[in-house]
Amino acid sequence: MYPEELAILANRIRRRDLQAVFEAGAGHIGGEMSVADILTALYFHTMSVDPENPLDPNRDRLVLSKGHTACILYVTLAEKGFIAKRDVATFLKPYSALNGHPNRVKVPGVETNTGPLGHGLPVGVGMAKAAKLDAAAWRTFVITGDGEMQEGSNWEAIMAAAQFKLDNLTLIIDHNRLQQGARLAETINMSPLSKRLEAFGWAVEEIDGHDMEQLCSALSPETVTLDRPKCIVAHTNKGSGISFMSDRVEWHHKVPDAEQYRQAARELGEASN
Amino acid sequence: MSAVTEQVRGNPALHDCRDAFTRTLEAMAAVNSDIVAVCNDSVGSSKLGGFKEKWPERLINVGIAEQNMVGVAAGLANGGKLPFVCAASCFLTGRALEQIKADIAYSNTNVKLCGISSGMAYGELGPTHHSIEDFAWIRALPNVPVIAPADSIETAAAAEWAVSHVGPIFLRLSRVGVPDLFSSDHKFELGRADLMREGADVTIIANGVLTHRAMFAADLLSQSGIAARVLNMSTVRPIDAEAIEKAARETGAIVTCEEHTIFGGLGSAVAEVVVDVHPVPMKMLGVPGIFAPTGSANFLLDEFGMSPGGIAESATRLIDKKA
Known part of the structure; x- marks a missing residue:
């Protein structure tokens, strides 16, 4: 799929996510909008996965460590064919497989249950290590939020990944500069993320996390450095694509009212045309 | 008087169950190349020296980092490996409890958590090193059987069973010497x-x-x-x-x-x-x-x-x- 098509698809995924959050009356829409392009690039450009065979031992793995943005993962998995599109409408409903955080036991395509932050990268290190032990070609991708990088467990994993020379592991940090309660800069500032990761022995690339061409290039195997895990610092906007949400801390998990919903849907629709 | 009681009486030889554990682990690893050991700088205290010598690449030492250790084990299981996490029980269960909950129990991964030197085995080192809360913590979690063998023979039998059991377990081992209580053909049944x-x-x-x-x-x-x-x-x-x-x-x-x-x-x-x-x-x-x-x-x-x-x-x- 070409970058232009990917961008259109990403906005369709945003619209479906917006609708799901609006109808469920809950969700984490800000971080879902910021990660939409990253997920789209991974599932429709980079990763080798087969919805008909979700446990293929040679599949690429994705861990959405910022598990609170589960809804947009569900929408993406539905778009890819892992789950039925109609199932997205069950998001947060009683006994739905689609609860507020992804569950590998209930949702095909989910690799590990996330929710508490700082869990995905250690699991990703284990996956990448398993592939290395088997000299297998499959790759592991982990998406974290930038606030999530405040969790110490991530830095344990960062050290191990460098020590183990896991060049089959790619960490994408959704760097939207906002955490739940405030800006990172006003909480615990994590920038400059690149220098920190480089100091820990990683190969780092900074990109515009809403630019499909840059995403596809940064995710491609050709841009991997031998023996080094890769970190993509993806500069994003929380609430990206929706003017009144963009870069606004209150939209971490606020739910749009009917008028806001209509406006947001209109903006996303126009962007896709 | 039962044969078992007979063995306990007198002055029976005492065994460190870690020896039976690693002996069994090595025997199983020799025939199952998916078995890996994951540890936190605990090669010595978990008695993994022999394992490391035989299969250095399958001994995954994450350093002093228990949260990462448990997450890495979950990822290894996802990649088709059969990880035995071997670490002092106090740090494994206390430091990494949320990883055990989310990555192991809730995710239902095929990871064998082996709490070494549990209970008050570290004795004089004091309560920071005692692991006297681990039954309570781990048995509060769905999906994770909690097992504390009584002697070397049951330890070996449980370790062998762990390989055939698909899913997580918590195997709680001591280092305090205990006499043999079971006959050598004892089979562990969960x-x-x-x-x-x-x-x-x-x-x-x-x-x-x-x-x-x-x-x-x-x-x-x-x-x-x-x-x-x-x-x-x-x-x-x-x-x-x-x-x-x-x-x-x-x-x-x-x-x-x-x-x-x-x-x-x-x-x-x-x-x-x-x-x-x-x-x-x-x-x-x-x-x-x-x-x-x-x-x-x-x-x-x-x-x-x-x-x-x-x-x-x-x-x-x-x-x-x-x-």
Whole structure:
């Protein structure tokens, strides 16, 4: 799929996510909008996965460590064919497989249950290590939020990944500069993320996390450095694509009212045309 | 007198169960190349030196980083490996509890958590290094069987069983020497208590390093004409409710002994069954909800009323309370 098509698809995924959050009356829409392009690039450009065979031992793995943005993962998995599109409408409903955080036991395509932050990268290190032990070609991708990088467990994993020379592991940090309660800069500032990761022995690339061409290039195997895990610092906007949400801390998990919903849907629709 | 009791009497040889564990792990790793060991700079304390020598690439040492250790194990399992996480139980269960909950239990990954030197095995090093909360913490989580073998033979049998069991487990091992209690052909069965000694006056339920002490206690009681039943309850979850109900109905009094706080451990698990199916007087022996004073594991167990004499005394007093 070409970058232009990917961008259109990403906005369709945003619209479906917006609708799901609006109808469920809950969700984490800000971080879902910021990660939409990253997920789209991974599932429709980079990763080798087969919805008909979700446990293929040679599949690429994705861990959405910022598990609170589960809804947009569900929408993406539905778009890819892992789950039925109609199932997205069950998001947060009683006994739905689609609860507020992804569950590998209930949702095909989910690799590990996330929710508490700082869990995905250690699991990703284990996956990448398993592939290395088997000299297998499959790759592991982990998406974290930038606030999530405040969790110490991530830095344990960062050290191990460098020590183990896991060049089959790619960490994408959704760097939207906002955490739940405030800006990172006003909480615990994590920038400059690149220098920190480089100091820990990683190969780092900074990109515009809403630019499909840059995403596809940064995710491609050709841009991997031998023996080094890769970190993509993806500069994003929380609430990206929706003017009144963009870069606004209150939209971490606020739910749009009917008028806001209509406006947001209109903006996303126009962007896709 | 049973053959088992015969072995416990006299001056039996004491074994460090870690040796049986690593011997078995190495034997299984030799025939199953998916088996990997994951540790936190604990090659020595987990006795993984032999494993490392034979399969250096399959010994994954994450350094002093327990949260990462457990997450890495979950990822290895996702990638088709069979990880045995071998680390001091206090750090494995305490430091990485949320990883155990989310990455292992909730994600239902095929990871074997092996808590080494559990209980008060680190004795004089003090309560930071005691792991006397791990039954309570781990048995509160769905999907993770909790197992504390009583001797080297049961340790080896449980480790062998762990390979064939698909799903997570928590295997709680000690380093305190214990005599052999089982015959060498013993097979481990999850959730099944072993009837170590028959008796109708009172039941003593124990596991881990307490089982042989319970056997000694039963010996002492028999000298006073009291017939104590002894159950080795190595599986704390899923608990053998049937054996507990039978003990309650047939002996009318139950003493539990554990190298664990009495809040939420083996005694609590037994009591949960007893109050539900057939209430009888119980005495729960264990660490009485305090941080232990300085002393070796065996010293502290004696201090907390779990010398053979102490257990026998508790049993005798409990019998007086029977209806």
